[in-house]
Amino acid sequence: MARIRDDVRRLFRLDLDRKEFAVRDVDEEIESHIAARTEQLVARGLPLEQARLEARRMFGNVDTARATLGDTATRTVSKAGWRDRFDTLADDLVYVVRSLRRSPGFTATVILSFALGIGANAAMFGIVNRLMLRGPEHVVDVANVRRLHARAFLTGFGDSPVSFFGYVSYAILRDQAHTIDRAAGYVGRGVYKLGKRADARDIAVTLATWDYFPLLGVRPALGRFYTADEDRPPNGTPVVVIGYSLWKNDFAGDTATLGSSIELNGKPYTVIGVAPENFTGPELAAMDAWLPLTLSGGEANWWTSWNMNWMGIIVRLKPGVNTTVVADEITVLQQRNYPGTALNPIGKAHFAD
Amino acid sequence: MANDAVLILRGTLDALVLKTLTWGPMHGFEITTWLEDRSNGRLDVEDSALYQALRRLEDRGLIQGEWGVTDNNRKARYYKVNAQGRAHLRAETQRWATYAETVTDILGTPVKA
Numbered sequence: 309m310a311r312i313r314d315d316v317r318r319l320f321r322l323d324l325d326r327k328e329f330a331v332r333d334v335d336e337e338i339e340s341h342i343a344a345r346t347e348q349l350v351a352r353g354l355p356l357e358q359a360r361l362e363a364r365r366m367f368g369n370v371d372t373a374r375a376t377l378g379d380t381a382t383r384t385v386s387k388a389g390w391r392d393r394f395d396t397l398a399d400d401l402v403y404v405v406r407s408l409r410r411s412p413g414f415t416a417t418v419i420l421s422f423a424l425g426i427g428a429n430a431a432m433f434g435i436v437n438r439l440m441l442r443g444p445e446h447v448v449d450v451a452n453v454r455r456l457h458a459r460a461f462l463t464g465f466g467d468s469p470v471s472f473f474g475y476v477s478y479a480i481l482r483d484q485a486h487t488i489d490r491a492a493g494y495v496g497r498g499v500y501k502l503g504k505r506a507d508a509r510d511i512a513v514t515l516a517t518w519d520y521f522p523l524l525g526v527r528p529a530l531g532r533f534y535t536a537d538e539d540r541p542p543n544g545t546p547v548v549v550i551g552y553s554l555w556k557n558d559f560a561g562d563t564a565t566l567g568s569s570i571e572l573n574g575k576p577y578t579v580i581g582v583a584p585e586n587f588t589g590p591e592l593a594a595m596d597a598w599l600p601l602t603l604s605g606g607e608a609n610w611w612t613s614w615n616m617n618w619m620g621i622i623v624r625l626k627p628g629v630n631t632t633v634v635a636d637e638i639t640v641l642q643q644r645n646y647p648g649t650a651l652n653p654i655g656k657a658h659f660a661d
Numbered sequence: 662m663a664n665d666a667v668l669i670l671r672g673t674l675d676a677l678v679l680k681t682l683t684w685g686p687m688h689g690f691e692i693t694t695w696l697e698d699r700s701n702g703r704l705d706v707e708d709s710a711l712y713q714a715l716r717r718l719e720d721r722g723l724i725q726g727e728w729g730v731t732d733n734n735r736k737a738r739y740y741k742v743n744a745q746g747r748a749h750l751r752a753e754t755q756r757w758a759t760y761a762e763t764v765t766d767i768l769g770t771p772v773k774a
Contacts (some may be wrong), residue, residue, distance in 0.1 A: 337689065337738045341708060344690040344735065367708040472769040497766065618769060 342367055445586040448525025449624075452489075453590060454631070456621040456638070473621050475541070475601070475611040478517060480645050481623065487634045489626050492520035493601055493619035496591055500572040502558070511554065511596035513572070514589055515604050523624050524590065530555075531566045531581030534600050541611035544600030548577040552585040554596040572597070590622050614646065674706065674714045676753040679746050682724060688737035689715060715740060723749050 342363045349359035447453060457471050473493070481491035498513035518539035529552055538545040548570065550559075559565040569576045577599070588595045601619070602611070610616050625634060681692050681699075693711055696704045718724045723746035729739045742750070 333738075336736065338712070340688070340735060340737045341690045341712075344688075344731070344737070345708075347733070348694075471765055497770065 338367065444588055444590055444592055446524070446526040446584050447590065452625040452627060453524065454623055454625060455590065456491075456623060458639075458642075471620065472617045473619055474614055474617045475619065476614060476645075477617075477642060478619060478621050479611070480641050481621065481638065482519065484641050484645075485623075485634075485637060487626060487629050487637045489624040490519055490523050491621055491623045492523045493517045493621050494520055494589065495601065495604065495619055496589060496593070496595075498599075500597070501574070502554075502596075503571055511572075512594060513597045513599060514595055515599050515601045516589070517601045520589070520598075520622070523622060526584065526587055528581040529584040530563065531579070533581055533598075539600035539602050541602050542605055542608075544602035544605075546575065546577045546603065547580045547600065548572065549581040549583055549598040550579055551583050551594075551596045552587065553594070555582045572599075590620075671714070671717070672753070673757070674710060675718055676750060676757065677704075677706075678711070678714050678718060679723065679742055679750040679753075682740055682742040683747065683750070686729075686739045686741045688729070688731070688739050690737070692740075718746065721749075 342360075345363035345366060346356070346359045349362055350356055354362060444450065455471075456473070458473075475493065478491055478493035481488065485491065494514055494516040496514045498515060499510050500513045501508045502511045503509065518534050518536045521533040528549070531549075533549055534545070534547050538547055550565070550570075555561055555565060565579050566581070568579055570579060571577075583595075583598065589598075605611065606616070623634070625631065677696060678692060681687065681695050684695070687695065689708070689711055692715075693706055693708060696706055715724070715726070719726055719740075722743075724740045724742050726738050726740045729737060731737045
């Protein structure tokens with residue numbers, strides 16, 4: 309290798325030992341950051357000396373950082389070409405970030421998910437998989453059917469995502485919202501035992517409000533779906549709509565299944581209808597049966613409680629209506645109808661206990 | 662630490678930094694500010710944590726750093742995400758979405774009556 313002239317080496321700092329170079333870089337970077345933070349604080353009105361101290365304090369443990377960063381830097385330099393056996397990104401040590409800013413009181417901002425079938429949180433965090441799959445089967449005009457999500461800002465808890473709501477919220481939208489066509493509630497991941505004793509097997513069950521079916525636009529393959537009368541609080545009627553595959557596999561596709569009684573978790577339900585083939589509701593997981601949501605009630609006044617939040621809510625948008633407008637209306641309706649102002653110390657208005 | 666500090670995994674912070682850099686080359690302080698703004702003040706990452714994340718990402722060859730000069734004529738180290746970094750970010754984003762959905766779903770399951 310050709311020898312590099314001394315003055316050139318000095319110019320490009322090649323005269324430094326490589327290790328030392330890396331550590332000095334780290335120091336410089338930290339100082340540069342602290343200087344930028346100092347400027348920011350001065351711009352916010354802090355006197356210079358105080359700003360400097362605060363900037364240093366905010367950086368965290370500079371010595372630890374410097375030592376760690378320095379280690380990494382020297383390790384990189386001295387072991388160039390050698391990769392650590394353990395993947396540092398797989399090191400799942402929990403790291404604490406500074407506190408959240410708190411907004412006083414309670415406000416809910418509502419967003420509507422982009423499309424059904426995408427995971428709730430994927431949509432909420434703005435991560436949309438552009439290679440998305442086909443929509444759920446038998447849902448009419450699926451682009452106008454959305455899952456409701458909200459953000460609740462609660463004192464002491466910061467910002468929390470909300471995807472599950474109480475019956476009370478669904479009822480408010482059903483009865484008072486003008487910017488949507490309709491709303492429905494459902495609990496999609498139930499597992500029930502079908503049949504008795506040794507024959508019994510687990511099936512996938514959705515609990516849904518009666519308006520879930522008309523909202524989605526689905527029609528039964530056989531029989532009918534349940535009505536508002538069969539899905540009224542405090543307790544619905546024990547009827548069931550079964551899935552097409554279940555009907556074919558367990559009931560031999562016999563039309564006499566309609567009107568017969570089946571046993572779910574030890575209780576009898578009358579089969580009133582069969583869903584069309586491949587219907588799974590607004591999500592994509594296979595589904596075997598649908599029950600009126602009000603069958604899952606519980607203690608007194610569950611349908612007006614703000615502390616029982618276990619349903620997903622879907623809405624059908626009115627064509628041409630901007631989703632921001634809808635979200636705003638939903639936010640206002642929720643806030644207007646929420647009776648409390650003070651929050652109990654551990655309660656969050658929109659989470660199940 | 663404050664009582665309301667948020668726990669996040671190192672891997673998550675790394676993904677957030679990668680994502681930030683997809684908006685263009687930035688130096689450490691810009692990344693911190695960007696995350697704070699973007700999260701409406703919810704994310705206030707400790708600076709030393711950020712720099713450790715940058716070091717990890719650089720070690721992994723997912724970002725590249727080089728010295729530059731800021732608008733205020735201060736020397737600063739700018740970081741850029743490269744193709745490998747973007748690929749890693751895509752994968753992490755998908756994993757995160759699945760994880761978050763699964764946990765939320767279970768936590769939202771009602772107690773059986």
